[in-house]
Amino acid sequence: MSVQERKQRERAERERLIVATARELAEKQGWDAVTTRRLAERIEYSQPVLYSHFRGKREIIGAVALEGATEMAQAVRAATSAADGPRARATALAHAYLDFAERNPAVYEALFDLDGGLAFAREDTPAPLKDAFAALLETLGEVAGDGVEPGLFTEVFWAALHGLATLTRAQRLLPELAERRVELLVDRLAVI
């Protein structure tokens, strides 16, 4: 069985390579530059090999998105756990979120803008996505205010962050107001 195991290992390794290469290429040159041909060339295999790992390009984007969701949840938890008090945690969360989006624009795009074929807000939502939302909820639930469901509040806060992230990336907001936008958002939305 050892031979088979080795093959499986190598196969899994190659799959990681595909996802990592797609991500790297997307971050460096944008998702438009991530073509199956280029991707195949980078991993030094022929095009059809990609299709033995993924159904198609969408699924590769989806894999990058899932990876991103895990990292994002991590980033958010790390930032919030280092802050004292609900309000500081909410601020830290907002910054961590926007920082992640700014530092990993292609991953963020894969997660929320491009259709990676992922389900959201449903039972069959992949675990990493659920967990990323959970990471937001852990901190934001504290500042939802009386009589407001944490889930509802988190959706609204998240939507606001998402709006800021995408409009900022698309250069539709004034750059110099970035910090004050976050302050205002947390000030108004979070209770205490």
Place this chain on the structure above:
Amino acid sequence: MSVQERKQRERAERERLIVATARELAEKQGWDAVTTRRLAERIEYSQPVLYSHFRGKREIIGAVALEGATEMAQAVRAATSAADGPRARATALAHAYLDFAERNPAVYEALFDLDGGLAFAREDTPAPLKDAFAALLETLGEVAGDGVEPGLFTEVFWAALHGLATLTRAQRLLPELAERRVELLVDRLAVI
């Protein structure tokens, strides 16, 4: 000169036809279905004719976006002018914005998600875009609160609406909470 004038008129008419057809096709079958070939076939001209009006597909998307911006500003102004009091106006604005996004998903996508090659938040921003932002500002400036610049407040409120619009369209939020999200947003962000 009458012949030339007629030709110019016909040319302008054909340009409107291109934009209208692109928009219609995008709303019915999504932007992916808007290919230069299909578009050319619909307007009953050959492909290269498109390029005598626009530099490329991006510019056609941009034209649809500009048209959308004008309509959106109109929709927002109509809704807000029919409401009594700052708070009701803010609520009406939010609903009008989200309604527009929901009813014209392809146009909304052209405006903010797809790159139509348009400049935002700069001097060379096209007038319709500036005006659409102005339409938001007129109403939202009233509820920015003391010491908060109307422009800053509008950016934040707008970002929140944009987040809700895009995450809703992408089915990343619970549909049954839609109304309460708007209520919560206006309640918290708007000052009286």
Place this chain on the structure above:
DNA sequence: CTCGATTGTCTAGCGGTGCTAGGATCGAGT
């Protein structure tokens, strides 16, 4: 040890994309 079956990978190609060069056609002005 041999030989068929299975697995893995590649080459080649299909139908589509955005975009453009170059030739045909048409009509306005002399």
Place this chain on the structure above:
DNA sequence: ACTCGATCCTAGCACCGCTAGACAATCGAG
């Protein structure tokens, strides 16, 4: 009536996502 510029189309380029089918390597059975 003829020229010549404007207008439009055919044909084609390079690229896209994706796949069929050939080929080689590897495995298991006799």
